[in-house]
Amino acid sequence: MRFAERLHEGIISQGTALCVGIDPARERMAPVLLSAAGDDPYTMLTLFGRTVLDAVAPLVPIVKPQIAYFERYGLEGLRALETILQYARDKGVLIVLDAKRGDIGETSSAYAKAYLADDGPYGPLVDCLTVNPYMGPDAVEPFADAALKSGKGLFLLVRTSNPGAAHLQNLIADGKPVYAHVASLVDSFAQRQSGLAGYSDIGAVVGATLGSEARELRALLPRSIFLVPGVGAQGGSLDVVRDCFDTNGMGAIVSSSRAITYPAGEHATLDDLSEAIRQAALNTIKDIAR
Amino acid sequence: MRFAERLHEGIISQGTALCVGIDPARERMAPVLLSAAGDDPYTMLTLFGRTVLDAVAPLVPIVKPQIAYFERYGLEGLRALETILQYARDKGVLIVLDAKRGDIGETSSAYAKAYLADDGPYGPLVDCLTVNPYMGPDAVEPFADAALKSGKGLFLLVRTSNPGAAHLQNLIADGKPVYAHVASLVDSFAQRQSGLAGYSDIGAVVGATLGSEARELRALLPRSIFLVPGVGAQGGSLDVVRDCFDTNGMGAIVSSSRAITYPAGEHATLDDLSEAIRQAALNTIKDIAR
Numbered sequence: 083m084r085f086a087e088r089l090h091e092g093i094i095s096q097g098t099a100l101c102v103g104i105d106p107a108r109e110r111m112a113p114v115l116l117s118a119a120g121d122d123p124y125t126m127l128t129l130f131g132r133t134v135l136d137a138v139a140p141l142v143p144i145v146k147p148q149i150a151y152f153e154r155y156g157l158e159g160l161r162a163l164e165t166i167l168q169y170a171r172d173k174g175v176l177i178v179l180d181a182k183r184g185d186i187g188e189t190s191s192a193y194a195k196a197y198l199a200d201d202g203p204y205g206p207l208v209d210c211l212t213v214n215p216y217m218g219p220d221a222v223e224p225f226a227d228a229a230l231k232s233g234k235g236l237f238l239l240v241r242t243s244n245p246g247a248a249h250l251q252n253l254i255a256d257g258k259p260v261y262a263h264v265a266s267l268v269d270s271f272a273q274r275q276s277g278l279a280g281y282s283d284i285g286a287v288v289g290a291t292l293g294s295e296a297r298e299l300r301a302l303l304p305r306s307i308f309l310v311p312g313v314g315a316q317g318g319s320l321d322v323v324r325d326c327f328d329t330n331g332m333g334a335i336v337s338s339s340r341a342i343t344y345p346a347g348e349h350a351t352l353d354d355l356s357e358a359i360r361q362a363a364l365n366t367i368k369d370i371a372r
Numbered sequence: 373m374r375f376a377e378r379l380h381e382g383i384i385s386q387g388t389a390l391c392v393g394i395d396p397a398r399e400r401m402a403p404v405l406l407s408a409a410g411d412d413p414y415t416m417l418t419l420f421g422r423t424v425l426d427a428v429a430p431l432v433p434i435v436k437p438q439i440a441y442f443e444r445y446g447l448e449g450l451r452a453l454e455t456i457l458q459y460a461r462d463k464g465v466l467i468v469l470d471a472k473r474g475d476i477g478e479t480s481s482a483y484a485k486a487y488l489a490d491d492g493p494y495g496p497l498v499d500c501l502t503v504n505p506y507m508g509p510d511a512v513e514p515f516a517d518a519a520l521k522s523g524k525g526l527f528l529l530v531r532t533s534n535p536g537a538a539h540l541q542n543l544i545a546d547g548k549p550v551y552a553h554v555a556s557l558v559d560s561f562a563q564r565q566s567g568l569a570g571y572s573d574i575g576a577v578v579g580a581t582l583g584s585e586a587r588e589l590r591a592l593l594p595r596s597i598f599l600v601p602g603v604g605a606q607g608g609s610l611d612v613v614r615d616c617f618d619t620n621g622m623g624a625i626v627s628s629s630r631a632i633t634y635p636a637g638e639h640a641t642l643d644d645l646s647e648a649i650r651q652a653a654l655n656t657i658k659d660i661a662r
Contacts, residue, residue, distance in 0.1 A: 107482065150475060150482040156493025157454070160447055184504065185440060185472055186534040192397070192440040203446025214474065216506035217529070218536025239507070244476040246508030253545035253553060260550060263543060 085176075085209055085235030086281040086307060092143025092176055093332065098367045101178065101309070102138045103339025104147040104166065106130040110344045112355050123155040124162045131166035133352060134343050137359035139173040141367065144209070146309075146337055148180040167207035176209045178237065178309065184214035184221045194228035210235035212287060212309070215264055226271045226284060235283040235307075238268045240299065243289025243312030259295070265302040272305040281307045281333060288326055290318025290336070296325035300333075308334040313366070314341025320369060338366050375466075375499050375525030376571040376597060382433025382466055383622065388657045391468065391599070392428045393629025394437040394456065396420040400634045402645050413445040414452045421456035423642060424633050427649035429463035431657065434499075436599075436627055438470040457497035466499045468527065468599065474504035474511045484518035500525035502577060502599070505554055516561045516574060525573040525597075528558045530589065533579025533602030549585070555592040562595040571597045571623060578616055580608025580626070586615035590623075598624040603656070604631025610659060628656050 083091070093099050106127050108116070115133065119126035131147070138145065147166060152159035170177050183193040199205040211229070215222045215238045222238065229236050241251050241261040251261040265286065272282035285307035288299050300308070308326045312318030313336055326334040345358035373381070383389050396417050398406070405423065409416035421437070428435065437456060442449035460467050473483040489495040501519070505512045505528045512528065519526050531541050531551040541551040555576065562572035575597035578589050590598070598616045602608030603626055616624040635648035 105479070107478070148475075148479055148482075150473070150479045150486070154482040154486045154492070156486065157447060157450055159493075160450060164447070182475055182504075183440070183472075185438075186532065188397070189395070189438055189440045192438075192444040196440070196444045196446065202444065203449075214472075214504055214506065216504065216540055217532050217534055218539040218541070220534050220536035242476065242507050244507055244510050246510035249508040249557065250506055250550065250553060251508070253543075253550060255543035255545040255550065260540065260543060260545065263540060267539065 084233045085229070085283045088176060088209065089143060089235070089307065089335070090280060090332065093335070096141060096143045098142060098370060099335045100142045100363065100367050100370055101144045101146050101335040101337040102134065102142055102342055102363060103180070103311070103337050104131055104134055104145055104343065105339045106151045110340065112344070112349050114349050114352060114355055118352060124158045127152060127155065127159060127162035128165045131162070132169055133356050134359060135166070135170055135173055135175070137356045138342070138363045139170065139175040141360070141363050142175065144176040144178055144335060145170055146178045146180050148339070164207070167204070171207055177207065178210040178212065179204065179208045180212045182212050182214045182239065184217050186217065187220045187224055190221050191224040194224045198225065198228040198232055198234050200232050205232065208234065210237060212237045212239065214239050215267055219267055219270070222267070222271060226274070229283060230274065235285060237285040237287050237309040238264070240264050240268060240286040241288050241292055241295065243291045243318060247289060247291070262298070262302060265299055268306055269303050272303070276305065281305060285309055287311065290322045292322050296322045300325060300328070309337060310334055311337040314338040320372070323370065336370050342366055374523045375519070375573045378466060378499065379433060379525070379597065379625070380570060380622065383625070386431060386433045388432060388660060389625045390432045390653065390657050390660055391434045391436050391625040391627040392424065392432055392632055392653060393470070393601070393627050394421055394424055394435055394633065395629045396441045400630065402634070402639050404639050404642060404645055408642060414448045417442060417445065417449060417452035418455050421452070422459055423646050424649060425456070425460055425463055425465070427646045428632070428653045429460065429465040431650070431653050432465065434466040434468060434625060435460055436468045436470050438629070454497065457494070461497055467497065468500040468502065469494065469498045470502045472502050472504045472529065474507050476507065477510045477514055480511050481514040484514045488515065488518040488522055488524050490522050495522065498524065500527060502527045502529065504529050505557055509557060509560070512557070512561060516564070519573060520564065525575060527575040527577050527599040528554070530554050530558060530576040531578050531582055531585065533581045533608060537579060537581070552588070552592060555589055558596060559593055562593065566595065571595060575599055577601065580612045582612050586612045590615060590618070599627060600624055601627040604628040610662070613660065626660050632656055
């Protein structure tokens, strides 16, 4: 089954389109987790990842580890990422690796071999990768080729959720914002699968911090699943989220990280922390369902 | 000494602004190197890196490893990158790590800790990092903070050298191309050091495959050193390169990878290969000097 089909099945069986981000930042972690982990980065990262996955893997179709938080610790960090990817894989939850790679064609090919190829170091552990398309179509091409060849997916940055996203992405060129030009580029890759039923495996990142543009993007990208970050800690709006779904309530996943994985309050034990994460995920699932 | 000063000194003492890219792709490697390396990726990557560095470190001020070619082999690849960075450091050549990272602020902070902070895994081994600014100013901010704090530099993508670069970067918004808007963003970071003599530590990637725009960008970015890729295998023009330098012949480094590190011809021994790389570097140095 290709990525979009696996994701569709996951959304149906879990009854939610919530994606939980895994962004292990020591300065945000609960004291109970830090004291259990000690000073070793590998233990800290994997304990955080396992605690989050134990709580949310039974509830959501997909999780999104952000590779920066692992790279930050060098080899030990990336060894922890592999452990967490395998742990998520064993729990049957899908994985979108948030890496936002993108470079000239030959270099994108090297990244694609790493993160999407079946014989690469991460390929067998990853279902989908985020990619930065601002270098142009030839920067995206090797990722699209590798993803479609191995039944995996891409989410290409179209309009991001950060406060400064509008600075370049909302510039108006030829009567439309730059992000709409990027959307056309994304759709040209999505159209390669136009013969298939359902959504393409080439999706788009569309921030929940947008205004009315989400509806416009939904129309511009009829074949692409949206990855919608920015809900929760980043202050994204659930109205925007609604506009990202199609009329059947499909076509998007909503990503939340900090608001779920760093729940407020005191947690006396790791089990308490895990339960608080589970509750935060359930609350977000309810919010999205409304 | 801060990055721009170290680079200035290196360019003066070597008498060239050539930067040699280190892009270890097995499919391009000479048979003599592959048979010496065997099947182990770590050995293949480090043998390639050491062979290139032995040949070019005595000739050039700076080298540019592209991290994708190391990530492609997972942990073994990144272990090889560390070895090569240390090897280059020991030889006294400056290092710009080509990683093109860029994300929302908190995630960019994690990347900055990895690649620029003095207490990060790669920070002590790297002088400068390439960054993708298309997510906006808040995506760049943590990299600029970390770089300026630790005497390191950035090269922000302004106009890249790939064939499809114009697709988004040359769109005209408010009467000027998107890359000129990015140039303004880069200059706003470079201006933070306006009290200092000489160039800022916040530079710009400006492809040698451009036309007359290089001169325009030189005027828009008076404080920024240009990293000019695309010479050699990518077919960049030496006329464009000339426009990237200031009237004193400073303010830019010219990057070439494949045309130098994969020299044509047969090489009976590793010493022959090393000598061919040295000759290719010397030829490129002559071309740039003209």
